Amino acid sequence: MESTTYLLLDEDGKEYAIFTGDTLFLGDVGRPDLAQKTNELTTEDLARYLYDSLRNKIMILPDDVIVYPAHGAGSACGKNMMKETVDLLGNQKKVNYALRSDMTKEEFVNEVTNGLEAPPGYFPLNVRLNKEGYKPVQNVLDEGLKALSANDFEVIANETNAIMLDVRKPEDFAKGHIPNSVFIGLDGSFAPWVGEMIVDIQHPILLVVPQGREQEAITRLSRVGFDNTLGYLDGGFESWKKAGKEMDTVISIPAESLEAAYHENANAIFDVRKQTEYLSEHIKKAHNTPLAEINDHLAEFPKEEPFYVHCAGGYRSMIAASILKSRGYHNLIDIQKGYKAISKTSIPKTDYVCPSTL
Numbered sequence: 001m002e003s004t005t006y007l008l009l010d011e012d013g014k015e016y017a018i019f020t021g022d023t024l025f026l027g028d029v030g031r032p033d034l035a036q037k038t039n040e041l042t043t044e045d046l047a048r049y050l051y052d053s054l055r056n057k058i059m060i061l062p063d064d065v066i067v068y069p070a071h072g073a074g075s076a077c078g079k080n081m082m083k084e085t086v087d088l089l090g091n092q093k094k095v096n097y098a099l100r101s102d103m104t105k106e107e108f109v110n111e112v113t114n115g116l117e118a119p120p121g122y123f124p125l126n127v128r129l130n131k132e133g134y135k136p137v138q139n140v141l142d143e144g145l146k147a148l149s150a151n152d153f154e155v156i157a158n159e160t161n162a163i164m165l166d167v168r169k170p171e172d173f174a175k176g177h178i179p180n181s182v183f184i185g186l187d188g189s190f191a192p193w194v195g196e197m198i199v200d201i202q203h204p205i206l207l208v209v210p211q212g213r214e215q216e217a218i219t220r221l222s223r224v225g226f227d228n229t230l231g232y233l234d235g236g237f238e239s240w241k242k243a244g245k246e247m248d249t250v251i252s253i254p255a256e257s258l259e260a261a262y263h264e265n266a267n268a269i270f271d272v273r274k275q276t277e278y279l280s281e282h283i284k285k286a287h288n289t290p291l292a293e294i295n296d297h298l299a300e301f302p303k304e305e306p307f308y309v310h311c312a313g314g315y316r317s318m319i320a321a322s323i324l325k326s327r328g329y330h331n332l333i334d335i336q337k338g339y340k341a342i343s344k345t346s347i348p349k350t351d352y353v354c355p356s357t358l
């Protein structure tokens with residue numbers, strides 16, 4: 001449902017390439033739980049339709065047909081896509097778990113529906129935008145590409161209650177940022193996390209962005225329906241500092257410092273990776289509070305005592321840190337480079353845990 005695959009023929013009428021939309025990805029297939037058209041079909045029903053589409057329409061094509069999917073690694077439209085952006089259908093038949101030739105329909109249904117996390121909150125809103133229409137991109141750019149002085153930026157933020165979105169690097173945000181601003185860096189899964197953490201696509205946004213990347217930030221926001229950017233801080237965060245405005249920081253330490261403090265603080269470590277990542281391996285005694293669900297777990301964080309936050313590489317933990325600080329939790333400590341760095345220390349770890357035992 002709601003996904004079309006186009007077959008391109010060459011000048012001789014031979015099958016040349018397929019543009020597979022949300023049906024077939026590289027290493028994965030489309031999620032069968034995102035259709036918005038009907039409440040009558042279950043996720044399992046949609047998965048059975050997907051099985052038939054793949055077997056009866058796509059897998060019968062020649063192996064040398066080129067596959068161009070609509071999304072790649074990091075997209076919330078699949079579970080585990082490959083980092084490559086183009087492949088041959090024959091290779092996908094070998095490496096894509098969902099294209100196994102001996103797979104029954106029920107096996108397919110079980111595998112593609114297993115481990116699905118809740119879709120980002122902005123998905124239904126984007127469906128509505130696609131149906132009702134949206135602002136022309138040029139209008140969005142004209143409205144968003146307004147250079148604001150530090151004073152004007154502050155006034156507009158106070159008057160509109162706009163989200164101050166800081167899209168710099170995690171380490172730059174840690175060293176200094178506008179109080180109550182939210183970090184979601186451009187150099188990461190920017191748009192999906194904006195959609196996940198800022199549920200209302202109509203909410204006004206003010207940008208703190210590296211110089212020269214203003215249009216990129218506004219364009220990428222618009223691609224997921226966030227068309228209400230009011231402007232950006234002219235001169236970047238440096239202009240805020242030069243104006244003598246109030247600043248905030250995030251305490252951020254290397255994994256080796258956590259290693260030294262582990263035994264006294266083992267119960268104060270919060271892992272904001274997905275549950276599947278946490279189950280594969282994690283610090284012993286660490287709490288799992290996935291970033292996408294952090295607002296539902298606020299009561300679990302200590303209000304007074306210091307606590308530690310980490311993800312896989314440092315990107316998501318800084319998002320979590322910014323969210324927590326905006327909620328009044330200033331006693332947090334971020335772990336630089338996340339579990340990638342932690343895995344190289346002697347901090348006690350727990351290997352794979354079956355979800356059924358939790």
